[in-house]
Amino acid sequence: MRATRWRVIRPLLKPKIVVGAGIVLILIVAGALAPWIAPYDPNAQDLALALKPPQWLFGAHVLGTDAVGRDILSRLFYGARVSLIIAVTVVLISGVVGVGLGAISGYFAGLVDFVIQKFVEVIWAFPPLLLAIAIMAFLGQGLGNLILALVMQRWISYCRVARGQALSMRSREFVEAARALGASDARIVVRHVVPNLFQSAVVIGTFAMASAIISEAALSFLGLGVPPEIPTWGSMLADGRTYISTSWWLALFPGLCIFFTVLGINLLGDGLRDLLDPRLKRSGSGIG
Amino acid sequence: MVGYLLRRAIGTIPVILLISLLVFLLIHAAPGDPADLLLSDQATPQDVAEARHRWGLDQPLYVQYLRFLVNVLKGDFGTSFRYSDPVITVIGERLPATIELAVVSLLIAVALGLPLGVWAGAKPNSWADNLGSFFGFFGISMPNFWFGIMLILVVAGYLNWLPSSGRSTYGIARGSETGFYITASLLAGNFAAAWDGVRHIILPAIALGTNMMGIIMRVTRSAVLEVMHEDFVRTARAKGVPERAVLWRHVLRNALVPVITVGGLELGTLLSGSIIVETVFAWPGSGSLLISAIESRDYPLITGTVIIYTLAFVAINFMIDILYGFVDPRIRFEK
Numbered sequence: 001m002r003a004t005r006w007r008v009i010r011p012l013l014k015p016k017i018v019v020g021a022g023i024v025l026i027l028i029v030a031g032a033l034a035p036w037i038a039p040y041d042p043n044a045q046d047l048a049l050a051l052k053p054p055q056w057l058f059g060a061h062v063l064g065t066d067a068v069g070r071d072i073l074s075r076l077f078y079g080a081r082v083s084l085i086i087a088v089t090v091v092l093i094s095g096v097v098g099v100g101l102g103a104i105s106g107y108f109a110g111l112v113d114f115v116i117q118k119f120v121e122v123i124w125a126f127p128p129l130l131l132a133i134a135i136m137a138f139l140g141q142g143l144g145n146l147i148l149a150l151v152m153q154r155w156i157s158y159c160r161v162a163r164g165q166a167l168s169m170r171s172r173e174f175v176e177a178a179r180a181l182g183a184s185d186a187r188i189v190v191r192h193v194v195p196n197l198f199q200s201a202v203v204i205g206t207f208a209m210a211s212a213i214i215s216e217a218a219l220s221f222l223g224l225g226v227p228p229e230i231p232t233w234g235s236m237l238a239d240g241r242t243y244i245s246t247s248w249w250l251a252l253f254p255g256l257c258i259f260f261t262v263l264g265i266n267l268l269g270d271g272l273r274d275l276l277d278p279r280l281k282r283s284g285s286g287i288g
Numbered sequence: 289m290v291g292y293l294l295r296r297a298i299g300t301i302p303v304i305l306l307i308s309l310l311v312f313l314l315i316h317a318a319p320g321d322p323a324d325l326l327l328s329d330q331a332t333p334q335d336v337a338e339a340r341h342r343w344g345l346d347q348p349l350y351v352q353y354l355r356f357l358v359n360v361l362k363g364d365f366g367t368s369f370r371y372s373d374p375v376i377t378v379i380g381e382r383l384p385a386t387i388e389l390a391v392v393s394l395l396i397a398v399a400l401g402l403p404l405g406v407w408a409g410a411k412p413n414s415w416a417d418n419l420g421s422f423f424g425f426f427g428i429s430m431p432n433f434w435f436g437i438m439l440i441l442v443v444a445g446y447l448n449w450l451p452s453s454g455r456s457t458y459g460i461a462r463g464s465e466t467g468f469y470i471t472a473s474l475l476a477g478n479f480a481a482a483w484d485g486v487r488h489i490i491l492p493a494i495a496l497g498t499n500m501m502g503i504i505m506r507v508t509r510s511a512v513l514e515v516m517h518e519d520f521v522r523t524a525r526a527k528g529v530p531e532r533a534v535l536w537r538h539v540l541r542n543a544l545v546p547v548i549t550v551g552g553l554e555l556g557t558l559l560s561g562s563i564i565v566e567t568v569f570a571w572p573g574s575g576s577l578l579i580s581a582i583e584s585r586d587y588p589l590i591t592g593t594v595i596i597y598t599l600a601f602v603a604i605n606f607m608i609d610i611l612y613g614f615v616d617p618r619i620r621f622e623k
Contacts, residue, residue: 122306127601129560134311134594137582138318214431218564221433222579241437241568248441255434263429270425 017271023264031081038074042231045069051247064249066239072249075231076257082232083261086143087212090150091205098155099201102162103193107170107185117163120156128153129215136224143226150215154208161204162197169193199276206269210262217258233258296609300602305357307598311591312356316349365592370584375592379574383596384467385455386562386573392489393497393558401427401501402540402547405508409543410535412513420505427502432561436495436568443491453570455488456481492569496561500554507550511543518542544615552608556601 012018030037039062046069054064054072063072105116123131132149139145169175169192178188219225220234228235233254240250331339340346344355359365365375400423408420444452451457455469470489473482515521516539524534563575570576574593581589 118302118306121303122310125303125307125602125605126598127556127560129557129563130594130597133560133563133578133582134314134590137590138314138587140319210429217431218433222564222567222582224582237434237437244437244441245445251434251437251441255431255438258431258434259429262431263425266425266429 011275014271014274016267017275020264020266020268020271023260024268027080027084027261027264030077031084034077034081038071038077040071040074042070042075042078043229044071051243051250053247054249063253064247066236066250067243067247072236072253075236076233076253078231079233079236079254080257080261082226082230083213083216083258086147086150086216086226087209089147090154090212090216091209093147094151094154094208095158095201095205097151098158099162099194099197101155102159103166103189103197105159106163106166106168107189107193109167109170113163116159120159123152123156126153128211129218132215132219133222133224136219141224141227143230146216146219146225149219150212153215154212157208158201158204161200165197165200166193169196203269203273203276206265206272210265210269213258213265214262293610296606300606303602304599307602308357308360308595309353311595311598312353315587315591360595365595366588368581368589369586370581370589375588378589379577379592379596381467382572382574382577385469385571386566386575388468388470389489389492389496389566389571389573390555390558390562392493393500393562394555396493396497397500397504398551400497401504402508404501405505405547406512406535406540406543408505409509409512410516410539417509420509424502424505424509427498427500427505430498430502432495432499433564433568435498436492436565439491439495440568450491451488452491455485455572457484457488492565492571495568496558496565499561500551500558503554503557504547504551507547508543511546512539515539515542541615545612548608548611548615552605552611555604559597559601 039060046065049061049065049069050067052059052061052065052069055061061071061073063076065071066075101116105113126134131153135149135152136145139148166189175188175192178192183191216225217232217234217237220232221238223235223238225232225234236254237251237258240247240252240254243250344352347355363376367373368375368378371378404420404423408414408417408424411417440452443449470482470485473479473485520542521534521538524538525531529538562573563578565571566573566576567579574596578590578593578597580586581593
């Protein structure tokens with residue numbers, strides 16, 4: 001029993017996976033527990049305490065305060081929560097849409113495939129962040145629009161890979177066997193094709209998560225993300241930029257959070273890819 | 289070859305049509321009437337009604353789209369509210385700054401990423417590989433807007449080595465009016481101006497190129513790793529070709545195809561990255577123009593910039609397809 005468990009765990013003990021998963025775990029804990037571990041209300045302003053430098057362990061505001069006296073550390077915790085919720089939502093929706101359309105596209109081939117792939121090609125033609133910027137510019141700020149903007153760019157990478165794999169599965173024995181037993185197309189796609197696309201989807205999803213966090217931060221940084229009352233790392237960074245010559249801590253900490261989060265997720269994704277799906281190795285990076 | 293290019297060029301036409309359709313739908317999905325969006329806040333109801341008629345907004349949607357398409361094909365994106373000039377002129381003035389920045393970033397990314405990737409791939413798990421992988425992960429994980437701010441903070445602010453924003457120091461003569469400051473100054477023999485331009489471009493180009501450097505390093509590494517096991521590498525070694533030549537002539541040449549593929553795709557990331565980096569460094573290019581257009585709700589300018597950036601990206605991918613044939617003669621353009 002113990003030996004079996006070891007056989008499952010051991011391949012996971014690669015430095016990349018351990019470090020990456022560790023960082024992601026810290027992020028999840030910080031985000032989930034934000035209301036309990038954040039020392040202050042992230043939106044509580046106190047102009048008397050504005051722009052206080054970090055006091056580390058010797059004062060009330062460990063990482064200092066921003067221009068209206070809000071506690072940086074508390075805002076970072078809540079920012080983790082926002083980043084995480086948005087990124088997970090985006091990755092899940094993109095995954096379902098992308099894998100679903102990819103499976104349909106590859107399994108049915110023909111006209112359906114042509115139409116879906118034309119659509120993929122069009123989205124692919126946009127420089128990655130530009131489409132999201134355009135969507136936010138025309139549709140306006142807001143959580144729903146932000147998620148739509150991020151999903152629009154991300155489902156295509158799932159779709160491309162899923163389509164290729166589904167295409168090769170069309171003539172495989174297990175699909176033909178299911179068909180011979182009288183399974184409908186819908187059942188074959190859902191029960192036999194999609195489960196086989198899961199591993200690649202996990203790997204793509206990890207990288208998509210990293211890119212979603214960066215893109216969300218970038219959009220917030222440009223003032224095109226969620227409404228300003230929600231603390232996000234990107235908008236904190238944008239505020240910090242204004243005070244860069246006098247108050248370095250405003251821009252340093254949110255940026256470090258983004259960098260280490262994305263680094264952690266990328267390490268995890270890289271480790272998982274080596275483990276699960278070495279064929280994806282060529283792609284070099286995540287997406288967008 | 290000509291036939292292939294022609295087929296590829298024709299193949300991009302439906303994509304361009306669909307891109308314009310998508311942008312058109314996006315404008316119409318915006319809350320409110322396009323006339324409200326496209327007119328300034330001071331417009332009276334009469335102005336709006338008149339504009340609706342003039343712009344054909346009272347016509348069916350497909351007629352409106354065809355009109356939009358014809359205008360786009362003519363390069364007519366309307367007039368910018370803020371600059372009161374045709375959108376295409378406004379963008380045209382800013383484009384050289386963006387191109388100059390993108391080219392320098394690309395050079396930095398390739399100059400660092402390619403050798404790092406080759407060294408790492410040639411000796412997996414060596415210190416070179418570890419160093420390369422570190423730079424690779426650093427590159428792909430670094431948000432360029434934050435890296436830019438930190439470069440300003442440390443290099444421009446604390447160390448005071450390089451300027452923190454803009455393209456040129458006020459008072460130093462520009463080489464010419466082409467907009468390509470560095471190239472033009474060099475051609476005109478004005479080295480002081482060229483040096484000034486270089487000093488201004490270094491920080492934004494590093495901020496923008498780091499991401500690409502990481503990606504190029506990682507792709508080169510895995511491509512080199514794969515090619516190292518090929519028979520012709522063994523043959524080259526067996527016939528006594530020095531290891532250095534094996535690596536840089538035989539291996540790299542064959543590893544370049546995936547590098548160019550991914551590099552080409554990532555040029556899109558570079559283009560959209562330039563939007564942010566230009567904003568951080570107050571770089572007067574078309575990217576920062578887009579952001580200020582969004583801030584001032586200059587919708588014709590937003591539409592024009594989005595379409596031009598996308599068409600540029602389509603054109604870049606087209607050129608990369610052509611490049612394959614030169615790098616790898618095995619790829620014949622028959623398919």
